[in-house]
Amino acid sequence: MLSELTANEGRATNCRALANDGFVITCEHGGNRIPALYRDLFQAQQPLLDTHQGYDPGALVMARALAKAMAAPLVASTVSRLLVDLNRSVGHPRLHCEATRKAPAEVRQRILKHYFQPYRAQAERIVRQAIAEHGRVIHLSSHSFTPELDGKVREADIGLLYDPARPGEADLCERWKASLKACAPDLTVRRNYPYAGKGDGLAAWFRRHLPPSAYVGIELEVNQKHVVRAGRHWTALREVIVESLCRALASRCARISA
DSSP states (O other): OGGGGOOOGGGGTTGGGGOSSEEEEEETTOOOBOOGGGGGGGGGGHHHHTSTTTOOTTHHHHHHHHHHHHTOOEEEOOBOTTTOOTTSOTTOTTSSOHHHHTSOHHHHHHHIIIIIHHHHHHHHHHHHHHHHHHSOEEEEEEEEEOSEETTEEOOOSEEEEOOTTSHHHHHHHHHHHHHHHHHOTTSOEEETOSSOTTSSSHHHHHHHHSOTTTEEEEEEEEEHHHHHHOHHHHHHHHHHHHHHHHHHHHHHHHHHHO
16 A cells, blocks of 8 residues: 555655756646736636646645755746646647636736746746756656546546657656556556646747757646545655655666666
């Protein structure tokens, strides 16, 4: 059982030393906050803010655990994706929800200027800094997904999203999946599920601007059924995810040095 495989979170604090790469952790959907200036836009959508449409439950606490383990910078937002989705490109139909799409153009532009553009600029600055210092960066973006969508149950506990055309991403996800299986055999781990890893998003933007030799982008997706259970179970799952990543990185180092 998962609870029997818990590891002391402190065990992973030196995980960063297992690889020569730089690491950056991001969380685009970490909260459901609506700034006071825009709350009138959401008077009819208040119930949505506490759902997956408003944010990714559990994603921020998972991101913080990864950042601590990897001694990595964390770029995170607690502004609701209903105001602006930081994991969508400008021009994408889901960049704004219905409420903000109906707002005047100058309001949407102000939202982009104050929330979207600063977040993207900070993420880019830190990613490029990691590349300059280490030669390559591993960017882990923390997300969560609903157990069911449109009446269909999602058949996974953890999803690892990546671009199959980029060997570094495919290799890390293969090793991470195997490591998760070894740490917690009861977990169902799937690659490029429940979404396609090369779809529109922050990682996809980086791929268009950085070569595979310099940038590896992985989106971690955790099933929210584990977040809802909370308590010891959710703590144990976070620890297993971190520990399995450390083991995956250690296996890569061992293979390179062999």
